[in-house]
């Protein structure tokens with residue numbers, strides 16, 4: 001942190017990188033607050049997060065909250081469809097684009113409805129990967145021209161449901177993951193006399209790089225090998241059903257970081273498609289799966305949390321790659337299906353949490369004036385502090401202080417020094433560390449041992465939320481999600497911090513941030529005045545995070561506000577819907593408790609104490625009401 005020039009919004013932008021990961025939707029405004037431009041076609045519309053926070057508070061909705069920007073979702077759907085359509089016409093590609101949204105990425109009904117609605121002009125469809133998802137998709141994807149793609153392992157009920165979809169006039173494609181599914185599908189479709197649409201999922205040799213590379217290669221969990229694909233096609237031919245084989249599917253992994261993997265897979269898929277054509281199986285669709293990445297860290301690189309390509313490059317590689325092989329092989333251009341989920345939903349939601357406390361490395365200090373007969377360790381460490389400004393070897397001072405502190409702990413355990421003396425030694429130790437930190441700021445080469453000082457001296461800000469509920473992937477797979485202050489970025493940060501949540505789990509923390517275009521374990525932040533309220537935004541949580549969270553410590557689902565932009569409103573938005581998060585009763589019931597009975601039991605115990613004279617009758621009523629209100633209340637900290 002340089003303190004010598006005036007801090008500007010550009011400095012804040014460089015430090016926090018909001019525009020780099022914001023996907024064109026998020027920026028830091030001139031007033032230092034994060035702003036959302038939910039509709040790229042209307043740049044005049046800008047929603048200030050401060051206004052959202054104020055309205056949420058006024059409505060009496062407790063934090064943490066999930067904020068959904070429906071217009072962001074719509075514009076992502078339009079964006080991918082327009083990108084494919086324009087590239088298709090530019091390339092004179094003869095097939096059409098028929099994308100589907102895989103609902104596993106975010107199954108919230110409002111999200112699925114918005115995607116279906118925004119995608120209607122493009123006949124954009126849905127994908128399901130389980131029986132529950134299939135039941136939802138059958139009810140919500142009613143457009144007879146859009147595809148319903150069914151992946152995942154299937155039982156007889158699953159297949160029957162897919163055939164029900166055919167009866168309802170839908171383009172339901174059953175993608176075969178396993179040879180036995182094909183036998184079941186053929187048997188049931190003959191039994192029910194309903195013609196299926198069949199896809200084959202190919203196990204690919206093209207590998208995605210990054211966290212999900214296990215989705216392809218020989219050990220992939222899903223898909224058919226080349227011999228199985230050939231056998232499947234021949235089996236359908238024998239059964240007189242060759243014409244029902246319409247789609248070739250592959251999916252090489254999520255969050256593909258390197259464009260080369262996509263080119264590779266398209267090439268391989270196009271070859272399989274062409275050969276099947278040559279063998280007398282004229283498939284109509286090639287489904288290239290999902291995997292379109294999100295630049296979570298804003299680096300535009302092949303980092304696990306980034307990607308080295310744009311939407312337009314991705315689309316161009318799919319369309320031109322497919323066209324090149326098909327033209328070479330003299331087969332028709334297939335319709336192109338994608339199953340991008342992450343890329344469609346990640347930006348549309350974020351979590352707003354409040355900072356509710358600070359855990360300081362060197363919080364409390366004792367008075368350390370020299371006393372008669374004090375222990376030599378205490379004397380040594382005080383003298384080190386007193387002479388620190390003359391010390392040239394910072395490393396040596398650091399080593400001495402650390403060693404004496406360690407010795408002090410041993411001495412305390414051996415009953416050589418008192419608790420009070422140990423407290424004073426710790427106080428002096430942290431004062432030395434603070435001063436060393438100041439001194440080495442002006443030094444060109446920081447010695448090894450001192451490089452961790454910024455981290456060890458930084459505060460931990462306690463935030464009212466649970467990592468396990470709201471940002472599962474930061475814990476499970478070290479995914480980076482951007483976290484930034486939502487207001488006050490016009491002022492220069494003066495301290496460093498990492499973040500911890502309110503679960504009783506030491507894994508409930510965030511200590512990887514993208515700061516100054518690098519991954520760091522602390523984030524600069526403005527220190528808070530006592531009782532000052534500050535809100536942080538955890539961004540890009542719309543894909544997977546929204547729906548994968550668990551109830552660790554019985555922290556439940558978050559309150560949600562659904563925001564629509566509205567040009568005629570002074571703040572450019574209105575809250576269209578509030579979805580209440582879990583109550584304590586809800587989460588207890590899931591764990592098999594009976595909250596109503598519990599309330600009666602506790603009331604009975606209170607009544608007994610009233611009868612015993614331990615509690616006044618009037619207080620007894622209050623305690624009873626209080627217990628019941630807490631059961632009905634929110635699972636997170638109440639801060640108002």
Ligand SMILES: *Cc1c(COP(=O)(O)O)cnc(C)c1O
Pocket residue numbers: 102104105129151251253254255289290291292339340341342343
């Ligand atoms: C998970 C999954 C997707 C979605 O992948 P994204 O990386 O979110 O686009 C698509 N297709 C299949 C088969 C999947 O399993």
